[in-house]
Amino acid sequence: MSPAQPDRAALVSAARESIRKGSKSFAAASRLFDRTTRERVWLLYAWCRACDDIADEQDHGRAAAPRPLGTRLDAESRLATIRTLTELAMAGEETGSPAFDALAVLMRETPVTRPMVEDVLAGFALDAADWRPRTEADLLRYCYHVAGAVGVMMAAVMGVPAEDEDTLDRACDLGLAFQLGNIVRDVWEDDANGRCYLPQEWLAEADIPPGEVTKPHYRHALVPLVARACAMARAYEASARVGAGRLAFRQRWAVLSAAEIYGGIAREVERRGAHAWDHRVRVGAGAKLAMVLKALGQARGQPAAAAKPAPSRRELAAMARR
Structure with missing residues (x-):
């Protein structure tokens, strides 16, 4: 060899x-x-x-x-x-x-390409530069590089060809949904490490001063911002489910299980409201099993139609190259 x-x-x-x-x-x-x-x-x-x-x-x-x-x-x-x-x-x-x-x-x-890999590496470059999002578009660009681009690579690993742009877009959408969920769950943890991935413009609109996102008297002002991010996550997840419907059965089941489990993070954070950060949101073993079984039923059916949210994968990738 x-x-x-x-x-x-x-x-x-x-x-x-x-x-x-x-x-x-x-x-x-x-x-x-x-x-x-x-x-x-x-x-x-x-x-x-x-x-x-x-x-x-x-x-x-x-x-x-x-x-x-x-x-x-x-x-x-x-x-x-x-x-x-x-x-x-x-x-x-x-x-x-x-x-x-x-x-x-x-x-x-597999059909993994150099540009796919380079888009993931760009996320590490953003973190190395201690980059923070100013606008909603910045937030989604960050989510693309650290998670959406990984979703694209995952689709390629499952055999989706590079020319199937629409399915790759929707694979990216699942990564975006997951990362949005991670961001809203980890607001307190990120703040403790001197980071904040909620857009500066959102915080300004909510009258939350820089560096004070986790102060107790701003917790209720933070809840609508989290709800806004969770709504975005739901839209991207719905789009991703359409793409999952094009995969082989076992691949589809695995992807839909992930959508249920990791998507459940954002849903639980939103449900808890101002108490979302009292304890770190986790999905227990029993709940995970129930979600996998639910995904099995979904994998046997047809996904609901869903439009691709904007900006799309190709628009987000282009932002990094301007």
């Missing part, structure tokens, strides 16, 4: 261990796929997880072991590491990292 092509079975095994350690929910959902798709989903997850961990200096989303003084890299250097390893993988060269070699396998086996 060429040294540029590490043993696939070993890469799959490493990717399976990565998803087991990094996301129990995603690992469970991946079992709904057929074997080939499941392995490719694990490989995609491994690359995304490794990029996240390098960017945030973590180990599978958790605090990494302390580094000796003077050895920590700054954000731009961490981004450069991600880019270098990804470039090697896209060139088909061995990287020395199973997670990045996994990307090379995906690019040989």
